[in-house]
Amino acid sequence: MEMGFDRILSALKAVGEETRLRILALFRTGELTVTELVTILRQSQPRVSRHLRLLCEAGLLERYREGTWIFYRLAEGGPEGDLARAIMKYIPFSEQILMHDGARLEEIKQERRGKANKYFSDNAENWDRIRTLYVSEDDVEKVLLDVTSDMKINDFLDVGTGTGRILEVFADRIGRGTGIDLSREMLAVARVNLEKANLHNCQVRQGDMYDLALNDGSMDLILIHQVLHFADDPCSALKETSRLLRKNGRVIVVDFAPHNLEYLRDEQAHRRLGFKDEEIMGWLNNVGLKSDPPIHLKGKDLDLSIWVANKTE
Numbered sequence: 001m002e003m004g005f006d007r008i009l010s011a012l013k014a015v016g017e018e019t020r021l022r023i024l025a026l027f028r029t030g031e032l033t034v035t036e037l038v039t040i041l042r043q044s045q046p047r048v049s050r051h052l053r054l055l056c057e058a059g060l061l062e063r064y065r066e067g068t069w070i071f072y073r074l075a076e077g078g079p080e081g082d083l084a085r086a087i088m089k090y091i092p093f094s095e096q097i098l099m100h101d102g103a104r105l106e107e108i109k110q111e112r113r114g115k116a117n118k119y120f121s122d123n124a125e126n127w128d129r130i131r132t133l134y135v136s137e138d139d140v141e142k143v144l145l146d147v148t149s150d151m152k153i154n155d156f157l158d159v160g161t162g163t164g165r166i167l168e169v170f171a172d173r174i175g176r177g178t179g180i181d182l183s184r185e186m187l188a189v190a191r192v193n194l195e196k197a198n199l200h201n202c203q204v205r206q207g208d209m210y211d212l213a214l215n216d217g218s219m220d221l222i223l224i225h226q227v228l229h230f231a232d233d234p235c236s237a238l239k240e241t242s243r244l245l246r247k248n249g250r251v252i253v254v255d256f257a258p259h260n261l262e263y264l265r266d267e268q269a270h271r272r273l274g275f276k277d278e279e280i281m282g283w284l285n286n287v288g289l290k291s292d293p294p295i296h297l298k299g300k301d302l303d304l305s306i307w308v309a310n311k312t313e
């Protein structure tokens with residue numbers, strides 16, 4: 001797709017500067033806030049903001065506000081987004097300065113992950129009560145069973161399984177169930193729950209949603225229930241699920257609709273304040289899945305959305 005002489009010139013000018021090329025390189029793995037970029041680049045906030053503005057004006061990055069946080073990410077569609085991704089392929093990540101930036105980015109991610117993990121390790125015992133606070137669990141579980149009633153499910157995966165509730169819901173509909181979670185404490189509670197419920201066809205283990213260490217095309221149904229709002233790169237997590245699905249397999253994402261409960265960031269380590277339908281559907285589409293119209297459920301303070309997508313090829 002051509003992009004016009006002025007547009008390509010302004011995109012190349014924007015990226016043709018050392019700090020801005022470093023910034024672009026940092027978006028290889030997901031979205032970042034200005035504060036995070038300031039920490040990585042060790043430059044003042046006004047300077048970093050100016051570079052970000054130029055990259056956004058040239059169409060290479062996108063900016064979006066959610067509550068008091070402003071996120072930046074690679075432009076999703078359009079020729080500028082394609083150009084940004086094409087440039088990314090040629091960036092020499094082994095260059096010393098980029099290695100340093102990458103190491104600081106990794107530290108930030110570990111810190112972030114540590115916070116979320118601490119929340120879950122501190123609340124593992126209470127999670128089954130906390131998870132019911134927002135939307136009626138029964139309503140959600142009924143929809144999940146309804147939208148999978150047409151399927152024969154041999155292999156089922158629950159990503160971010162927590163205390164294993166979703167495995168329990170599906171246990172008598174599936175051949176084998178696997179739950180994966182980062183938090184050992186949540187998994188310890190899940191093991192007790194599965195044992196108590198006598199669910200011998202389900203097992204849980206520790207793992208990371210970005211790298212699930214399972215074989216390509218090995219799953220019929222994958223659930224990601226209330227997990228993506230902790231992710232700094234939700235699209236990569238969805239890409240990993242797409243890799244694991246068999247042909248005609250299905251992924252179901254359950255998460256909050258956009259909301260303003262900013263305190264959930266501090267108190268429960270949420271990164272995202274819910275998701276718009278188009279955002280999740282766009283990602284599902286980008287990772288090769290065909291999504292159905294989303295389902296919405298009203299909650300007390302928060303509404304919930306359920307996105308269902310199929311692997312048709």
Ligand SMILES: C[S@@+](CC[C@H](N)C(=O)[O-])C[C@H]1O[C@@H](n2cnc3c(N)ncnc32)[C@H](O)[C@@H]1O
Nearest residue numbers: 120160161162181182183186208209225226227
């Ligand atoms: C809000 S809980 C939801 C648990 C469960 N799906 C449920 O609905 O009860 C989110 C879970 O995601 C897990 N999690 C967060 N980041 C993860 C990651 N990168 N990989 C795997 N699990 C992750 C947390 O440890 C936590 O157990």
